[in-house]
Every structure is written in structure tokens, then in C-alpha cells.
Amino acid sequence: MKMNISMKMTAIAAAAWFLLLAGASAFAAAAAENYRFYCSQCHGLGGKGDGPNATKNMPVSPRDHTSKYEMEKLTDEDIINVIRDGGAATSKSTLMPPFGRTLTASEITAMKDYLRRLCKCKAQS
Ligand code: HEC
Numbered sequence: 001m002k003m004n005i006s007m008k009m010t011a012i013a014a015a016a017w018f019l020l021l022a023g024a025s026a027f028a029a030a031a032a033e034n035y036r037f038y039c040s041q042c043h044g045l046g047g048k049g050d051g052p053n054a055t056k057n058m059p060v061s062p063r064d065h066t067s068k069y070e071m072e073k074l075t076d077e078d079i080i081n082v083i084r085d086g087g088a089a090t091s092k093s094t095l096m097p098p099f100g101r102t103l104t105a106s107e108i109t110a111m112k113d114y115l116r117r118l119c120k121c122k123a124q125s
């Protein structure tokens with residue numbers, strides 16, 4: 001088949017779109033994977049704050065990331081800061097470790113997006 005210029009442009013746009021979508025979902029998959037690896041011990045596999053390391057003896061329970069009520073109190077910045085710098089740096093419990101040396105800035109942003117999907121919420125303005 002002979003392609004005219006506009007067909008070529010469409011094909012290129014479609015290919016670019018596909019790569020964009022593939023890239024975005026790769027990030028989402030990586031965030032879910034990172035969550036399972038780094039966060040689920042405390043926050044639970046489903047994010048309900050009920051991981052195996054979360055016991056009644058913990059003075060503060062890990063945040064329930066599926067709670068719209070709790071999570072909409074946090075801005076996107078708050079979420080990014082606490083993941084990067086840990087509980088102590090954000091005047092929260094030191095039981096929440098910092099991940100700034102474990103995850104890259106873009107992985108932390110992808111993690112914030114993942115948490116927003118868990119709570120199905122945005123920051124309350
Ligand atoms: C060792 C246990 C532990 C691990 C591992 C852990 N957390 Fe936490 N996290 C906590 C605790 C405890 C709190 C509650 C802190 C508070 O309310 O003072 C918390 C709170 C949070 C909050 C809410 C902070 C706020 O201001 O309300 C977010 C967001 C969060 N964690 C994200 C994560 C993410 C993302 C990971 C994995 C990259 C993770 N946590 C790993 C224990 C943990």
C-alpha cells in the first residue's frame with residue numbers, strides 16, 4: 001500500500017500515542033510493584049494499613065491508603081514529601097520510613113498517583 005503524507009502522519013501519531021500509553025502503564029505497574037515491595041509490610045497489600053508489621057503495639061497505625069476521608073486531607077505535595085523524607089521530616093510518626101534514597105523522584109510521583117488510585121480521591125481544596 002502506498003501511503004500519502006497524511007496517512008503517514010496518522011501512523012506516526014498512532015505509534016507515538018501507543019508508546020505514551022505503554023510508558024504510562026509501565027509506570028503504573030512499577031508503582032504497584034514498588035508498593036508491594038516497600039510499603040505493604042506496614043500498609044498492607046491492599047493499602048488498608050493492615051500489613052503484617054502493623055501490630056496493636058505500634059503507637060500510630062500505618063495510614064489506610066484506601067480511606068478517602070484520610071487521604072483527601074493530604075495534598076499531592078504532602079504525599080510526595082512524606083514518601084521521600086519519611087514521617088519525622090513531616091512531623092508524623094518516625095515509623096514511616098523515608099524512601100528518598102530508595103526510589104527516584106519519578107518513582108515517588110508514580111507512587112503518589114498509585115495512592116490516589118487506591119483512595120479514589122484528590123486533595124480537598
Ligand atoms: C515500617 C512501616 C512502614 C512502611 C514500610 C511504610 N510506611 Fe507509610 N506509614 C507508616 C506509619 C506508621 C504511618 C503513620 C504515620 C503517622 O500518622 O504519624 C505511615 C503513613 C504514611 C502516609 C500518610 C502520611 C500522612 O501525612 O498522613 C503515606 C502517604 C505513606 N505512609 C506512604 C507510604 C509508602 C508509599 C510506603 C512505601 C514506599 C510506605 N508508606 C511504607 C508506616 C510505614
